[in-house]
Amino acid sequence: NFMLTQPHSVSESPGKTITISCTRSSGSIASNYVQWYQQRPGSSPTTVIYEDNQRPSGVPGRFSGSIDPSSNSASLTISGLKTEDEADYYCQSYTGGVWVFGSGTKLTVL
Amino acid sequence: EVQLVESGGGLVQPGGSLRLSCAASGYTVSAHSLSWVRQAPEKGLEWVSDISAGGSIYYANSVRGRFTISRDDSKNTVYLHMNPLRPEDTAVYYCARHPFFDFDYWGQGALVTVSS
Numbered sequence: 607n608f609m610l611t612q613p614h615s616v617s618e619s620p621g622k623t624i625t626i627s628c629t630r631s632s633g634s635i636a637s638n639y640v641q642w643y644q645q646r647p648g649s650s651p652t653t654v655i656y657e658d659n660q661r662p663s664g665v666p667g668r669f670s671g672s673i674d675p676s677s678n679s680a681s682l683t684i685s686g687l688k689t690e691d692e693a694d695y696y697c698q699s700y701t702g703g704v705w706v707f708g709s710g711t712k713l714t715v716l
Numbered sequence: 717e718v719q720l721v722e723s724g725g726g727l728v729q730p731g732g733s734l735r736l737s738c739a740a741s742g743y744t745v746s747a748h749s750l751s752w753v754r755q756a757p758e759k760g761l762e763w764v765s766d767i768s769a770g771g772s773i774y775y776a777n778s779v780r781g782r783f784t785i786s787r788d789d790s791k792n793t794v795y796l797h798m799n800p801l802r803p804e805d806t807a808v809y810y811c812a813r814h815p816f817f818d819f820d821y822w823g824q825g826a827l828v829t830v831s832s
Contacts, residue, residue: 607777641818643761650810650825651761656818696761700817703766703774705751710760 608632610697610708617714622687626711628697629679640680641698642671644691651696655682689715718742718821720750720811725826733799736826738811739792746789748815752796754807755825764809767794779805801830 609631618624628640640658643651653662655671658680668688673680680699684691692715697708724736738750751766765785766774773785784797794811809826812819 639817643819645761650822651812651819652822653818653820656820657816662820694760698761698818703772704776705753705763705766707753707761707763 607704608699608701608706610699610706612695612697612708612711614709615712615714617716618687619716620687620689623683623685624687624713626682626684626695626697626713627679628681628708629677630699633701634675635673635678635680635699636675638699638701640671640673642669642680642682643696643698645694645696647693654695684713687715691715718813720813720821720823722809722811722823722826725809725828727829727831728801729832730803730830731800732830733797734801734828736796736798736809736811736828738794738796738823740794740813741792743813744789745787745792745794748813750787750794750811750813751819752785753810753812753819753822754805754828755810756804756807759807762807765796798828801828803830806830 611629642655644654645651654665654669658673659671668685670683695711719741721739749768752764767785787794812822
């Protein structure tokens with residue numbers, strides 16, 4: 607099995623743009639879709655990006671996803687940061703009957 | 717509207733057992749895969765087990781041989797039987813549906829505490 611490594615925390619000011627990385631330890635990042643979940647304190651996770659770069663209905667266009675095979679990583683970018691974006695973010699992928707979550711990134715919007 | 721409601725959590729001694737239930741409404745539970753995902757206190761998400769629409773079953777290495785996932789189509793419910801439990805199994809347990817690659821609906825979670 608592989609691991610997905612994320613930075614422990616990221617902080618930025620409202621209105622700015624941040625990018626959270628998710629690096630796959632083995633196997634190609636492009637071989638299985640990557641999803642991103644937002645989890646606010648005391649709440650269940652919700653999907654913000656699925657299938658690498660698709661946004662569910664209701665998720666603002668400020669959220670975007672991408673993958674970079676050269677660095678074997680996926681990225682979640684949030685532009686025009688709002689205080690309501692402050693939350694934990696997890697990447698997730700899958701291989702052969704195993705679902706893997708990233709280590710999680712705490713986003714603080716100062 | 718799709719809803720998933722977990723129940724059955726509680727305090728149990730190490731070596732004990734517990735059965736969690738995930739009652740689905742708004743869709744037929746046998747139509748889509750469903751997983752159990754847990755989150756230890758102040759920790760990240762950890763996938764635990766999955767049952768596919770066709771009935772295929774998968775487990776994380778950390779619980780294989782101790783946990784059993786099952787489904788009762790007549791009750792539209794998925795279960796997770798946990799035995800024997802260890803202190804490191806202490807977590808909020810979520811059930812989450814995934815028709816395709818993402819977990820699109822999650823329950824509110826059930827707290828399991830393993831302590832003497």
